Structures are given as C-alpha cells and as structure tokens.
Amino acid sequence: MFLENGWGHLENMSAVCFEIESFDAATQPSRTTGAAEGSELSCLAKSFGSRILTLNDVRAVEVTGSSFMETVARESALLAGDWESLHERPDGLTARHLARTLWISALGAGLFGASMGWWRSPWMAAINAVKFPLIILATAFGNALLNGLLAALLGARLKFRESLMLVLLSFEVAAMILASMAPINLFLVWNLPPMSDSQETQLVYSIMKLIQVVVIAAAGLIACWRLLSCLAWRLKNRGAALKVFWAWIAGNLLLGTQLTWICRPFVGSPHLPVSFFRSNAFQSNFFESAWESFGQVFFP
C-alpha cells in the first residue's frame, strides 16, 4: 500500500518491507529498500516523520506488512551477500530466523528433489521431497558441535549458535538455487523418454544423473562462495575466515556424502524398485565405493 497520510499505519504494523524512492529534476534518483520490524518501526517512522512526510520529497513509500514480501526481501539480501542488511535485522540470529531458514531450505531442497525423482515415478518424487531436506538438515545439525569447536580452535570469535546459522545460511542459498532450477528440471524430465528396459533408458539414466550432479555441484559451489564471503565479513579477517571455511567444508563433505550414500536412491536405477532406502543402505560407504571403482578401472 502507499502511505499518503502520515505514518500512523506504519507504527501499527508488526513488520514491513519498505521501498522509498526520491527524485526530482535537480538531484539524481535514489532508492532505498529494506525491511524493519519491532522497535525498528518506530525508529523508521521517526527518521522520516521528522523530515520528509510530504510526497513532494518522497514520491512513493511502499509499505507492505506481507510476510511473503518480507521473506522475498530477506532472501534477495541473502543471495546478494548483503550481510550488513541481514545482520542489522533484529531477528538476525533468533529462533524465528532459524525457523524461516529451516523451512526455506526444506522447501527449496524438497522441490528440487521431487523434480529429480519425477522421471522414475511420482512415488520417487515424494520420497525425494522428504529425503533431500533431511540430508541438508542432518548435515548441518550433525556437524553443529564440530563446526562450533573448530571455529573456536581456529581463532574465530563465533558463538556456537552463529556458526550453526552461518552453515544453515549457506545451505539456504543452495536450496534457493536448487528450487529456482526445479521448473527447468521438470521440463527436462518431461522431455526424457519414459522408463523402460531398453538400452536407451540406461543412457537416459546416465544423462539424468550427470545433469543432476552438475546442477547440485554448481549450487553447492555458489553456496560455498557465499559462506566464505559471509565468514570474511563476520570475522573481519580473510585468513581466519579461510581456515574456518575449509575446516567446515571438510567436515560437512565427510558427513554429507555419507548421508547421501545411505539415503540413496534419488533418481533410481531403472532395474531396481523404488524404495526409501536400499536394502544395503548401511553397507560400505561413499569413499570405499569410490576407491573400489577406482581400483576396478585402473587395477583390474
């Protein structure tokens, strides 16, 4: 809505996303966007109420209390790496923020997982919609203590809760990228020949796996890049940030790959039935299997 009659509306709202644009013939156009809630609202109202108030100065003050818009504003700041904006928000590291990070990560990863499983069967899609978020969350929480301890040992002044939130934020970035690719992934699946016992199905299965790996790897790399920039911003020391970053990545990679191994299948081999877990889920591990494959190829 547009505020044209003062700031009364603003002070009565619990949270707003705002966009203020001011321009006239003599000055350059400038725009300020952001989100505020709680005690910030009265501060925001006063800062404008004391000096602007007329629409001659401010052409448009768009204020919305919609939580959807608020979420969009926050997510765009997160993707853009605008850490100042995220940190200054009063809910920066609170339980509410944690909850929002969790549901967005779960939704994003679930959407991509479902689009990936759809080629195999709708049932595989439903299973993936549950498994993908589970892997992300299990990796973050499973390594929470380790990540917190490593940060402290490597000289980073991060609270335990902060280190957890930083890892979750990077997973959230990856999940949003994956969610945005889900419609394209579904289009890809729609274009694939249906599953059959033919030789062609094996080829399609291989192509499908390859594309999924590339997309997930790209999302993971971008998320890592954001995590590193966030750590560098938070610690104000790129050297320390790099140490913590590599330590966290190594730990998360170790746990994440094994969780992924246990939770297979995701696309589902054409000659095996759809299932939540393979019957041999807890046999062997990712690295052992990779080593065996390496041996078969190079030392047959």
Add this chain to the structure above:
Amino acid sequence: MIEPNIPPIPGTGSQPPPASDHSAQSPPVANGFQAAEALLREPARLIDEVRKGKCNWLLGALFGLSSILALVYGLVLGSFSGGTQWWASPVKSVICLVFSAVICFPSLYVFACLSGARAKIRELATLLVGMLAIVGLLLLAFAPVAWLFSQSTESIVAMGALHLVFGAIAFYFGFRFLELGLNRLNGDRNPVLRLWSFVFVLVVLQMTTSLRPLLGKADSFLPDTKRFFLQHWASHFRD
C-alpha cells in the same frame, strides 16, 4: 525541495543505484510504440522509468508486444510448409517463448540476486519481457529475409540453420538488454548471469524440439516421441 541525503534507515544495507545518464526532463514513455522505440534506441532510459515505477503498464504491454511479434515470426515459419503449419507454427512460437520465460524466471530472480541486483519481482519480470520484445523485434526485422529463403528452398536443414542464426543474433541483443538492466539495478557483470543466459538458450532450443515441427509438415500438433534437441538435429542431418 528534496534534501540531498536520505537519513540512514535501520535494516538497510543497499546503496542507491548508479546515477541516471538521462535528463530528468525526458518525457515519460507513454505508449507501446514509444516503449518499442525506447527498447531499441534508449534501453537505459526505459529501465530507469521502470525503476521509478512510472511504467507499471509496461509489463503487460511488452508481454503483448513480444507475443504478437512471435506470432508474426511464426507465420513466416509456417509459410515454409503451409497447410496446418500456417496456424500451428505461430501458436507454437508464442508457446515456446512464453513457456521458456516462465520456467526460467525463478532462476533469473535467484541469479540476479546472486549478481548483487536489488530488483523487485515486477521489475525483473519487466526486464525479461523487454528482452523477449527485443528478440521479437529483431526476428520481425529478419522475417522478410527468412520468408524469401523459405520460398526458395525445400531443405529443412538449411532453413533451420538460417533461423538459428537469426535467433542467435536476436538473443545476443536481448541478453545485452537484460545485462544492462541488471547493471542499472546494482547488479555486477557476473558470470552467474551468463550462466543463466546459457541455460535459457538451452531451454528455448529444447522447447523448439519439444514442440516440433516448427518448420516441416506434421500429422499431429505435438510429437509422440521425446528427444533431445541435439539428437533431433543429428537425425535431420543424417536424413
């Protein structure tokens, strides 16, 4: 008069966008024809107007313009085979562009944010349909040449290659407009955006295969077998 400095606002990390190059006295874009002209001659001015919220009608107008242009180019595509393709090709051309834009829009939003752009969903949607309108305008300009060739040859491969070249040129300028728009919304020249452009081209190419034939004769509106676009092209080359 406006005061030069807006006071700091809590919860705001964004910087004001770069200064406009255009005179503030420039008359605002008032109708579709002016919008089409501005797209070609002064894209930066059009983007600034969108940013200022002066052209909320542009989204619908540019969408309509790009659909009509795709329809017209589709007629040229259909003229190669005639018959049912007179109506099927224009319809498929519009579906191809619109559906590609719709399924790629979420990733454009995410990639634009990753490149640092602070754009609203509506602004980004306007940029995307602006890009499609530029593509449509260029294809319209190529239409007479394409029609002439389509009447002079029966080779689907030759015509397909010609349309691909025209499409590549049109999309080059389309992506240039999109990049300019994102730069004016604080985005960087980021490889992430180039990656999105690559994905979008792949989706459009696959769409032309999913909706085939756009050029040759067909018994049904949509094909009954599914193929990758490279596989489809290879089969035509073998024939």
